[in-house]
Amino acid sequence: MFPKVKGVADNFFDMPYWSGVIKKIEAHLQYYNFSQINIPTLEYVSLFERGLGYETDVVSKQMFIMQSKHAESDIKDDLICLRPEGTAGTMRAFLENQSNITCPARVYCYGPMFRYERPQKGRMREFHQFNLEMIGGASILYDAQNIKMLQTLFEQILQVPNFILKINFLGESNDRKKFNAAFVAFLQPKKSSLCDVCNIRLEKNSLRILDCKSTKCQTSFADAPKLSDFFSDTSKQEWQLLQETLQELSVNFEIDQNLVRGLDYYNKTVFEFVSVNLGAQNTFCGGGRYDHLAQQLGSKVEIPAFGCAIGLERLIMILEANRQALTLQAPTLTCIIPLCLAQNKLALHLADYLTQHKKTVEVLLDDVKIKNKMKKAHELKATWTLLIGDDEQKNNTVTIKNMITGTQETVSQKDAILKI
Ligand code: HAM
Numbered sequence: 001m002f003p004k005v006k007g008v009a010d011n012f013f014d015m016p017y018w019s020g021v022i023k024k025i026e027a028h029l030q031y032y033n034f035s036q037i038n039i040p041t042l043e044y045v046s047l048f049e050r051g052l053g054y055e056t057d058v059v060s061k062q063m064f065i066m067q068s069k070h071a072e073s074d075i076k077d078d079l080i081c082l083r084p085e086g087t088a089g090t091m092r093a094f095l096e097n098q099s100n101i102t103c104p105a106r107v108y109c110y111g112p113m114f115r116y117e118r119p120q121k122g123r124m125r126e127f128h129q130f131n132l133e134m135i136g137g138a139s140i141l142y143d144a145q146n147i148k149m150l151q152t153l154f155e156q157i158l159q160v161p162n163f164i165l166k167i168n169f170l171g172e173s174n175d176r177k178k179f180n181a182a183f184v185a186f187l188q189p190k191k192s193s194l195c196d197v198c199n200i201r202l203e204k205n206s207l208r209i210l211d212c213k214s215t216k217c218q219t220s221f222a223d224a225p226k227l228s229d230f231f232s233d234t235s236k237q238e239w240q241l242l243q244e245t246l247q248e249l250s251v252n253f254e255i256d257q258n259l260v261r262g263l264d265y266y267n268k269t270v271f272e273f274v275s276v277n278l279g280a281q282n283t284f285c286g287g288g289r290y291d292h293l294a295q296q297l298g299s300k301v302e303i304p305a306f307g308c309a310i311g312l313e314r315l316i317m318i319l320e321a322n323r324q325a326l327t328l329q330a331p332t333l334t335c336i337i338p339l340c341l342a343q344n345k346l347a348l349h350l351a352d353y354l355t356q357h358k359k360t361v362e363v364l365l366d367d368v369k370i371k372n373k374m375k376k377a378h379e380l381k382a383t384w385t386l387l388i389g390d391d392e393q394k395n396n397t398v399t400i401k402n403m404i405t406g407t408q409e410t411v412s413q414k415d416a417i418l419k420i
Contacts (some may be wrong), residue, residue: 007117007125014316020326021158021316022110025130028153034106034132041088041112045079050296051088053264055205058084062115064125082114086131087265087307092291094135094303103136103303109163110312122281122314130315132287133307135294140238143269143289143306144245150285151251156272158326160318162276163284168259169242170207170267171227171235180206180231186224187320193220208235210258218258225256235268242269267288269306275318284314284329331360335382335420337373338365339389347388350398350413357417377403384420 004085026036045065052059064082073089083089086109094101110130117123134146147165154160170176184206191199194209198217201208209221231239246253253271261270270288278284279379286307294303319326334354336348344365351363362380364373377385387399387408398416401408 001250007119009124009126009313016328016330017323017326018312018316020328021312021319022130023328024157024309024326024403025153026108027267028149028157029106029108029132032106032149034108037090037093037107037109038111039086039109041083043083043089043092045081045110047088047092047297048081048084049234051091051265051293053205055201055208055368056262056264058115058262058328062117064114081136084115084134085113085263086111086132086309087263087290088130088293088297089161089299090131090307091135091305091327095225095294095297095299101135102140105135105247106133107135108132120281120309121279122317124313128312129309130312131227131307131309133305135305135307136303137306138291138304140242140289141245142270144242144251146272146306146308147246147269148249148251148253150273154285158315158319159274159322159381160275160284160315162320163318164254164274164276165271166256166259166274167246167253167269167271168256169228169235169240170232170260170270170288171239171330172267175232176207176227179225179227182230183207183209183221187221189219193217205264207260208262210260213261227256227326235278261286261288265293265296267291273309275314277318281314282352283311284318286311314405330381332384332420333382334359334384335369335377335378335380336361336363336386337377337388338363339370339387341367343388343393350386350388350416354417354420359417359420386416386420 004079033144045063048059048063055058058293065083066081068078068080090107094105108131111128113129114126116125119125135140150163154163169214184202187194187202191202194202194217195212195214198209198212200245208299209217212218259270259272266288268289270285272283273285274282275284284309289306291302291304293305336347336351338344347363347365354361362382364376374385385401385403387401392398396413398413399408399410400416
């Protein structure tokens, strides 16, 4: 038997549950004028290098990269990869199609993402995201609106238990430049107490040090200058306005000054929905504003944007208690059972007739004992079985058995449709 690749999962049994959750999210989004798009799973590596940042973990360590067989691109290197996230691809697709798009464009898509990480509970190499983006909307009030939309989704529609919304504000690049200088100067003398990763970050991307989970690193920067100390007046006003508006919209949130997120395209608002029930990998939705990504990907003008991604595996895990209510119900099944091989063709015709009339049908054609076929009908959870033997074939009838009550009657084949 072939094993599956490390860090991926089969989903043989849970799809009705997954589809039920996805349907609820989609139904909610339609009230906010979101529409569905689709983007490729394969993209050029350079899209993510430019979009997410060379120094991010996702780009520097986690991409599944392959050489395109034919050097057919005009891009210098023709390395392609399995998408590690959906935002860069959505923005690329937006830029290619923007002449036909009216902004703000609120779009969503869902599907597999790929990151080469050490697998553990809630962390897969192939996982699924429900990705939401609003492209072309500069007002910080859009951030409040979208966050409120997510809070309603999680709290009221899906009834996620025990979650916290964490928010931070990263200001603008000038604010961060000033902060970086002060932060690096503060940490230089403490270099030896930082972990190896943070020592590299100190050189290349010091903001990410705030994300470190090591207690030693956290202690080292506990008294460091704060990013908010370096906000311009505009940043201060926007951050204030965002907090006020969220409060007015009755959104409960915690400010986490160390929340910086792992991708470099963010500016201003960043946020994460965190579950108390998930263990180490506890963020089930994360996102923020990314006003400069379009330009990083070649746009001549700034196209402000905001978005987030829900980790579907993690969401599915925390909704376990509501599984039954969220699972799509299977349709009523009718099982057609020819008693001998001689009735197989008739069974097939009857199955075709019933499916044309929108009935869900299974037909048991293999040559096994009738007792075994009835057992199988039970295992398949059929509500009805239609039995066809010599007599039924001769008289154009069928014997219908209600598998729940055990009652049965013989009716004309034509009338069977009226009974099930
Ligand atoms: P992210 O924080 O990298 O953001 O991923 C979003 C969510 O995907 C995480 O909060 C988590 O629930 C889930 N996730 C990430 N990696 C894994 C993994 N290895 N296994 C299972 N689940 C995982 C983004 O991807 C951004 N593109 C979000 C965004 C959209 N920002 C703006 N627009």
